[in-house]
Amino acid sequence: MTERGRTSTVNRFKDKEMESLFSKIFELGSLTERALSDAIWALSHQDKNLARQVLDGDDAVDELALEINTVSFQLIARYQPVAFDLRALEACIRMALDLERITDLAVNIARVTLDLDVRIKPLKNLEPMGMRVIAMLNTSMSALLRRDVSAAKEVFAMDDAVDDYEDGVFAELMEIVMETPALTNGSNKIITVARVLERAGDHVTNLAEHICYMIAGNRVRAADFRRVRTEDK
Amino acid sequence: MDDVKMKIESLSLSYSRGAPLALKDVSMGITANSVTAFIGPSGCGKSTFLRCLNRMNDFVRDVYIKGMVMLDGMDIYSPDVDVTNLRRRVGMVFQRPNPFPFSIRDNIAYGPKLLGERNRSKIEEIVERSLISAGLWEEVRDRLGEMATSLSGGQQQRLCIARAIAVEPEVLLMDEPTSALDPIATARVEELVRELKKDYTVAIVTHNMQQAARISDTTAFFLMGELVEYGPADVIFTTPGDKRTEDYITGRFG
Numbered sequence: 001m002t003e004r005g006r007t008s009t010v011n012r013f014k015d016k017e018m019e020s021l022f023s024k025i026f027e028l029g030s031l032t033e034r035a036l037s038d039a040i041w042a043l044s045h046q047d048k049n050l051a052r053q054v055l056d057g058d059d060a061v062d063e064l065a066l067e068i069n070t071v072s073f074q075l076i077a078r079y080q081p082v083a084f085d086l087r088a089l090e091a092c093i094r095m096a097l098d099l100e101r102i103t104d105l106a107v108n109i110a111r112v113t114l115d116l117d118v119r120i121k122p123l124k125n126l127e128p129m130g131m132r133v134i135a136m137l138n139t140s141m142s143a144l145l146r147r148d149v150s151a152a153k154e155v156f157a158m159d160d161a162v163d164d165y166e167d168g169v170f171a172e173l174m175e176i177v178m179e180t181p182a183l184t185n186g187s188n189k190i191i192t193v194a195r196v197l198e199r200a201g202d203h204v205t206n207l208a209e210h211i212c213y214m215i216a217g218n219r220v221r222a223a224d225f226r227r228v229r230t231e232d233k
Numbered sequence: 234m235d236d237v238k239m240k241i242e243s244l245s246l247s248y249s250r251g252a253p254l255a256l257k258d259v260s261m262g263i264t265a266n267s268v269t270a271f272i273g274p275s276g277c278g279k280s281t282f283l284r285c286l287n288r289m290n291d292f293v294r295d296v297y298i299k300g301m302v303m304l305d306g307m308d309i310y311s312p313d314v315d316v317t318n319l320r321r322r323v324g325m326v327f328q329r330p331n332p333f334p335f336s337i338r339d340n341i342a343y344g345p346k347l348l349g350e351r352n353r354s355k356i357e358e359i360v361e362r363s364l365i366s367a368g369l370w371e372e373v374r375d376r377l378g379e380m381a382t383s384l385s386g387g388q389q390q391r392l393c394i395a396r397a398i399a400v401e402p403e404v405l406l407m408d409e410p411t412s413a414l415d416p417i418a419t420a421r422v423e424e425l426v427r428e429l430k431k432d433y434t435v436a437i438v439t440h441n442m443q444q445a446a447r448i449s450d451t452t453a454f455f456l457m458g459e460l461v462e463y464g465p466a467d468v469i470f471t472t473p474g475d476k477r478t479e480d481y482i483t484g485r486f487g
Contacts (some may be wrong), residue, residue: 082442082446087472
């Protein structure tokens with residue numbers, strides 16, 4: 001701060017660097033979305049080439065996440081940020097971690113596709129489950145872009161549907177195994193995919209929590225926005 | 234723990250008749266045994282406010298002060314208040330170290346002597362205790378007879394702090410006490426301030442936002458004579474409540 005009514009040069013530099021950090025988060029977000037949608041497409045279409053591409057893309061994601069961490073720490077060291085700036089940097093570090101974890105989960109799905117040696121008929125619930133997680137990811141990224149807390153909070157309730165799809169996948173696979181016990185092994189692998197997608201949904205929920213804190217400064221718990229499940233009552 | 238040492242109610246101040254208010258209806262409490270920092274851009278009223286707490290503004294001609302400042306429930310602007318006694322209870326350390334042109338020992342002994350202390354060994358004891366509290370004893374114990382002006386800037390400022398606490402005040406006011414010091418001397422004074430709050434109530438004006446973040450328990454943000462917001466430093470520096478505070482501390486002012 002030099003004079004009133006004028007933003008000093010130092011801060012314009014800081015703002016530019018923060019902006020470029022955010023654009024790295026968006027880049028990571030789109031790489032993550034790509035990995036997840038490719039992994040799901042590869043599984044439902046038995047496209048082993050595409051599954052291999054998901055595996056290959058993981059290194060770039062790890063590198064970008066690491067870069068976001070490094071840059072965030074540099075900004076903390078150089079500018080001693082406070083208030084929004086500090087919350088934003090915390091959010092960037094944590095979002096990078098969650099996005100990187102989601103990509104790891106996409107890699108798990110791709111591995112299942114590569115391992116799968118039997119043909120299981122397409123499940124009604126699995127692809128929509130994946131699409132739902134992707135929709136949550138997109139909603140949280142656009143909430144981040146628009147600094148929109150209520151949009152970020154929408155993500156929490158969207159996770160309920162992911163749980164419903166997971167239950168649906170379990171039921172469908174149960175039926176398959178009853179009909180054709182030989183598919184038990186393959187079905188177990190698909191179950192892990194449902195589990196993995198459910199965890200990806202949790203990571204997206206974390207993203208939305210970080211975004212809410214960054215924007216509004218108060219911690220929100222996703223659970224407060226979720227439907228109350230009978231077993232939790 | 235949360236005893237209010239000083240309570241300020243609707244304090245307004247103008248430096249001359251008809252001039253804009255330098256303080257506008259400021260109310261806040263200063264908690265005992267804690268560090269309260271006042272921050273804000275130049276001309277925001279933070280130093281004026283600090284100086285109201287021991288009536289330093291009385292020296293200003295035509296000053297107009299309205300409202301109440303209470304020390305342990307006593308209105309310090311009440312006509313029957315002995316201002317010298319008030320300033321003993323509420324001491325002050327200034328921006329630039331201002332040692333008297335005496336020896337180190339006499340700088341510390343000056344206040345107690347003025348208050349009537351004649352016992353030499355008692356005075357020696359006060360000199361030692363004050364210098365120990367100010368973290369200067371080890372550096373000057375063998376040269377108490379030397380001129381205070383021979384000390385480095387950082388040492389001089391700690392000497393001034395020792396001088397202020399020699400008369401056993403209850404509240405210490407500090408007006409940008411490190412702005413003339415290098416980073417190492419600054420760090421020593423900051424460390425000292427945090428030590429001092431065990432025995433004193435400290436109120437400090439600082440231009441250095443990071444300093445306020447490092448040493449204050451409560452931070453108050455002033456803007457154009459107005460107290461915009463005050464609260465725990467942890468809250469002010471992570472999630473300030475007012476947009477103007479946010480803009481100022483993140484350097485996005487204007």
